[in-house]
Amino acid sequence: MDDRLLKKQRDYFFQGETRDVAFRIKQLKKLKKAVEVRETELMDALRMDLNKSKEEAFLTELGPLYQEIGHIIKHLPKWAKEKKVETPVSQIGSESYIYHEPHGVALVIAPWNYPLQLALAPVVGSIAGGNCTVIKPSELTPHTSKMIAALVSETFSEEYIAVVEGAVETSQALLAERFDYIFFTGSVAIGKVVMEAASKHLTPVTLELGGKSPAIVDKKAKVDLAARRIVWGKFLNAGQTCVAPDYVYVHEDVKDQFIKRLDYHIQDLFRSKLEKGEYPRIVSERHFDRLLSFLQDGDVVIGGQHERDMLVISPSVMTNVEWDQPIMQEEIFGPVLPVFSYSKLDEVMTVVRERPSPLALYVFTEDKKVEEKLVQGLPFGGGCVNDTVMHLATPHLPFGGKGESGMGAYHGYESFAAFTHRKSILKQSTSFDLPLRYKQGRLTMKLLRKLFQ
Structure with a gap:
């Protein structure tokens, strides 16, 4: 992989445009429109790769994708807003907030079995979270991979969302880079490889794997x-x-x-x-x-x-x-x-x-x-x-594994949560400054014991 792509996306991310909620909603609408316009071509690609009928392709690939995008567009303004939470009496005068911060540049590695839906559904979460994204489709479904690459390049700038096609060596090159988040769907064996690669940079991951259900x-x-x-x-x-x-x-x-x-x-x-x-x-x-x-x-x-x-x-x-x-x-x-x-x-x-x-x-x-x-x-x-x-x-239920079947979850709110970091912020008053934390003594200890009950 050319590391200039990662730098280009990181530079664009730090410009701050992707953080704007209105921008994110606009990009989600663009993605949905792009898929709708190319629906017939995407179905043709799925037939060539896996011999999926149009009905099965819509039921398992396109329909769930449309539903996911629509659900997230509807709820994103509420999810993305900072949330005020309670503050204990020991912190009197201050206010506590949780901010959902984008990870930065995310890598999405997709499998071959549902090559459209499992490539783009995580990207929906990444867009909702305010990230830039690199997508690696499966080389085992080349027609669908080619269509995803064309769709993305015609809809988004490379500095925002890009597709990198290739085989195993391409995935290895991508995993050697320092992404801010990795979302992988695939086998348990390859999931372990992804996790090992991510551990070198302590990159957070979502692993959607499998097992004997x-x-x-x-x-x-x-x-x-x-x-x-x-x-x-x-x-x-x-x-x-x-x-x-x-x-x-x-x-x-x-x-x-x-x-x-x-x-x-x-x-x-x-x-x-x-x-x-x-x-x-x-x-x-x-x-x-x-x-x-x-x-x-x-x-x-x-x-x-x-x-x-x-x-x-x-x-x-x-x-x-x-x-x-x-x-x-x-x-x-x-x-x-x-x-x-x-x-x-x-x-x-x-x-x-x-x-x-x-x-x-x-x-x-x-x-x-x-x-x-x-x-x-x-x-x-x-x-x-x-x-x-x-x-x-259903976008109302988190989807994910446990242990060897995966870690993390997505769909609906969980997709937004997966592609963001919950940043805790305490805003302290400057109107007064309680001296308790600065002075030590018997009286202070009594007061502190009451405050921390």
């Missing part, structure tokens, strides 16, 4: 509805979703019924798309081969068909999978769903607790006690009760 189907769940929603959440984007259910634990009393309903809903939701060649493809041959190898780790009871020329694997369900097999040692990130059965809920809770905290967890039950036991008793980033994936589609 479970779905748990209780015997009191509405089994057909649970199957439908799990099928949709799992096989959307060919399973290449960070919060997709990675595996299912279903109560043994309803397992057979559940698998039958999985089969029905897979056919209902995806058979036509597969026949028409409209089902999303696996991003690369390397990932395709990795997923095919997982099909050897148990019994394929639904699906298993694949087409190498198109990099397509049909939605597949597996049983008789063991935890020591490769499929259960890493995030699957594809259209392959292992199903396990259980007799006691504590068995499932033990399995989840013994492993790194997942990014998401999904509970299907009509029993409030079961719901509370799982939601309150298991560590995970976020999730749903009686649904999948939809918790990340």
Whole structure:
């Protein structure tokens, strides 16, 4: 990377223009308009990279982006205003405020699975926070990357927002620079690399990672509805979703019924798309081969068909999978769903607790006690009760992981908070000056003890 870009952005940031709230709102509107104008081209790029249909592209990429921008524009004036907070009696005469200060120059490194939305949604937060931004799109989705670069260069000056395209060496060069904030979405392994690089400058980070997110189907769940929603959440984007259910634990009393309903809903939701060649493809041959190898780790009871020329694997369900097999040692990130059965809920809770905290967890039950036991008793980033994936589609909920599944959160207010520093300011009176802090003695100590109660 040419370090002149970083200097150019830092110099522009210190001019102060990006701090103005009216300026930020104007830039958010410009971004939304630019995406709207290029909507057809962006959908075409997503089809070329991942074979996403227009409907799926809008549902998972463009729609959430529009919603996020609109929500932030509406609330930004209130969020950005300094907030007066209480001051203790020990500080009598003073006033306390919290200011949201932009970080400066932010780096956003985007993944390939939702290459538009996961590149631009963090930028929305960066703009709202008053920062300058460098965006590194994924090289694995080159058409979308090219479109993002064109959109940004035509809409914003390079000193404000810029796109740097390239492969691994480009990311390494960017991470060697001293940014003021880094926002990364991707795998756990690369997240560790990003964090290590950031530690050299003690640069704050948000890491949106992944993990093996479970779905748990209780015997009191509405089994057909649970199957439908799990099928949709799992096989959307060919399973290449960070919060997709990675595996299912279903109560043994309803397992057979559940698998039958999985089969029905897979056919209902995806058979036509597969026949028409409209089902999303696996991003690369390397990932395709990795997923095919997982099909050897148990019994394929639904699906298993694949087409190498198109990099397509049909939605597949597996049983008789063991935890020591490769499929259960890493995030699957594809259209392959292992199903396990259980007799006691504590068995499932033990399995989840013994492993790194997942990014998401999904509970299907009509029993409030079961719901509370799982939601309150298991560590995970976020999730749903009686649904999948939809918790990340609301700007009113923070989205982020825990432990190995990530750190920090964004969406809505949390995006603004992520891209700002909460600066504490105490404004002291000059009308009087209490002598207590200057003098030491027995009387002073008595007064201080009362003040600090």
